[in-house]
Amino acid sequence: MIYSATIQNKLDVFAIRKQFPVLNREVKGKPLVYFDNAATTQKPQSVMDVLVDYYSGYNANIHRGIHTLAEEATAAFELSRDAVQKFINAASREEIIFTKGTTESINLVAYSWGRQNIKAGDEIIISTMEHHSNIVPWQILCQEMDAVLKIIPVNDHGELLMEEFEQLLSAKTKLVSIVHVSNAMGVVNPVDKIIESAHKAGAVVLIDGAQSTVHLDIDVQEMDCDFFAFSAHKFYGPTGIGGLYGKKQLLESMPPFLSGGEMIKEVSFDGTTYADLPYKFEAGTPNIADTIALKAAIDFINQIGKENIRRHENELLAHATAQLREIEGLKIIGDAQNKISVVSFVVDKVHPQDLGILLDNAGIAVRTGHHCTQPLMQRFRIPGTVRASFAVYNTKEEIDVMVTSLRKAIKMLL
Amino acid sequence: MNGSRTIEATENEIVEEFSLFDSWDDKYEYIIDLGKKLHPLDEKYKIDENRVRGCQSTVWLTADYENGKIFYKADSDAVIVKGLISMLIRVLSGQEPDKIIKANLDFIKEIGMMSHLAQTRANGLLSMVKQMKNYALAYKLKNAN
Known part of the structure; x- marks a missing residue:
């Protein structure tokens, strides 16, 4: 810096x-x-330049390719993962999964972790101020699993009622999924306190960082959240690229969300073994250009x-x-x-x-x-x-x- | 209302009125004024089945059929939309269903409204036109039976 x-x-x-x-x-x-x-x-121009440079200089499908272009593209792609890891201070690069953005990241957790861990009668806590993308995936999951969605109310200032939150927490709470900064009001939520209380109750916490990542210093280790979702286009990066941070042991225990190429170790008709993190969750050819340009957005922010x-x-x-x-x-x-x-x-x-x-x-x-x-x-x-x-x-x-x-x-x- | 006047004649009249304005500020001022003057819809008509879908604001539209002609009533919680509805009512109300169904309503384009409004709002305007035509079609079919 x-x-x-x-x-x-x-x-x-x-x-x-x-x-x-x-x-x-x-x-x-x-x-x-x-x-x-x-x-x-x-x-910024620097982000756009990277897109043009990529397509005019080293466009290739990444990983597995042995030729020079594929190696250059792969190296640039993986450099972006390192940049994101540093940007949000994840413990390791394997904990950074590239997705289309916050919505896909939340859906990944809802489908993969959710369907593995949520059972009938379990409870998920969100808040009144959530974006629809942090409501609907949980509604669908709760309907499917016969689980219960609980809502933290807000006061007239748009602040979460923390006492109500504490009361909602119980042994039944399996997940708390909360927006870091409200997109509609700009209110910053006390996520440290929320995470601490949720963990005491034995719940996993997802933080929707769509709005916060561009403004606040994000340190997922210090915050101690289990999942953190974000979109690059909200921090000067391209659209269609974002990510999910997840604690390694959680991600390792989760089944794949999408399946296909790239996410496998070996495929046979007797059975398939999955690739290691982070590739297990990155099926198919990823959004290479925008992922590479994402690093330029992080560089832009870090320079200022x-x-x-x-x-x-x-x-x-x-x-x-x-x-x-x-x-x-x-x-x-x-x-x-x-x-x-x-x-x-x-x-x-x-x-x-x-x-x-x-x-x-x-x-x-x-x-x-x-x-x-x-x-x-x-x-x-x-x-x-x-x-x-x-x-x-x-x-x-x-x-x-x-x-x-x-x-x-x-x-x-x- | 304008029983004998054709749809095109009223459209031309509106296009002429708009040609007097130099700026969009003035055009909006005029549309807002029309919106404020639009006769408010009785509360009993502000029900879900009269709501026009596809608008960011709430729009209610209802129609009466008298002596082979259709008369529209509408309202909205947003005043610019109300002004736009007011123009549509001026053009289409009191006309026969067939003529309403066939109306091109080129005046919307000619006064620059389609190019000026953001896409989502332009879609709202088109939803209103479609709903008005649907009423005409419904009355035409009802009459035919």
Whole structure:
């Protein structure tokens, strides 16, 4: 890393913006303001360059190939695994399984670990603020196994009710699957405490890191989670690539999720033996190009330093929150103390969709709707919110543009 | 309502009105105004079977059949959508089922709405058109029997 955590570097946003070509474009005749980073971040040139380099220089199917291109591609692919291992501080590289992203990672655990370990009457705990991808796989599993899904409620600030969680825990609890940072509100959950309590009850813990990986320092060993799921496209990497971290002994005990090539040791019609970790869970030709480019995204983050990124994003969040609070009739959904990079809000008598359309007309990309968290919207009795989510390349000036456009939109709509 | 006016004539009228606007700000202002003026739908019609699927906001649509013509009533919790519905009602309400079924509704494209709206919202608009045509088709079939 170039920066140490203690050096208070002022981040050069304009130098960073130059690395993101898309930020130069106009939308509806106005300069793009991209505040939909929680959905997906934009990609730096370095990530795109790797994709082009791969396809124009050493495209080949990886592993097993004996020719030079295959060796180069395999080496680059496996370097990405090492980069991810370091990025989230896993104990070994075998604990990093490449998947399409968070959704596939959660499904992998639900199908492989879940069907092996969940029995009738067992309980799985999730929370009200989960993304649908951390709800539906468990609903399906519970239906199939006759298990019970328990939900941790949230308070009016969007924080988990920890006492309720402690009460839900019992000897029946087999799994706790919790989002690290809420995609709809930006609330950071006390995962250390959750993991500690869940482990005391003998449960396995999966952390949905889709939103957290880009902002927080992730140390899966210190956190002591059993599984950690993430998507590269939420941290400046390509779409269609992400991963699952799992503790080695857990992954070793689990049956394959998908089967086919790459995941086998030997195949005969009398029986098949499976490959060692991580390949047991990586059936078929993987997404080679995007996996290789994933490393460039990690390099991009490490060059700036997560500490610096976080400081910048916290300033943006504080600025946005203060500006938005000035607007009459506007209510922030999820005003917890511990938040990161996301501000979600509703305005009295105004539908979020109307605000979304008018902000788009001003060149501002925000997300409106339920953010794939319908139970959370039901909890707050709202049809959806307007969500602005910030990244390293955003500026306070952009927030001011949004706030001005928002005021104008509300005036038009009321 | 506009009993003798053709669908095309009303479409042309709307296209002409939109040609007066210089910017999308003005167009939206006009659409929002239409939305605010749309007669609110009686609560008894705001039921699940009148909901139009495929919209991010909630849209209710119902239709009456009188003297061989269809009259639409609709509402939404989002005002821009309401404005768009208001235009569709202006064009299609009071027309015969056959004419509604065959209507091209090119005005939606001509006022730039299709290219301006994000895909998901444009799909919502098309869902509304489809639902209006479905009503026309249903009344036509009912009449034929």
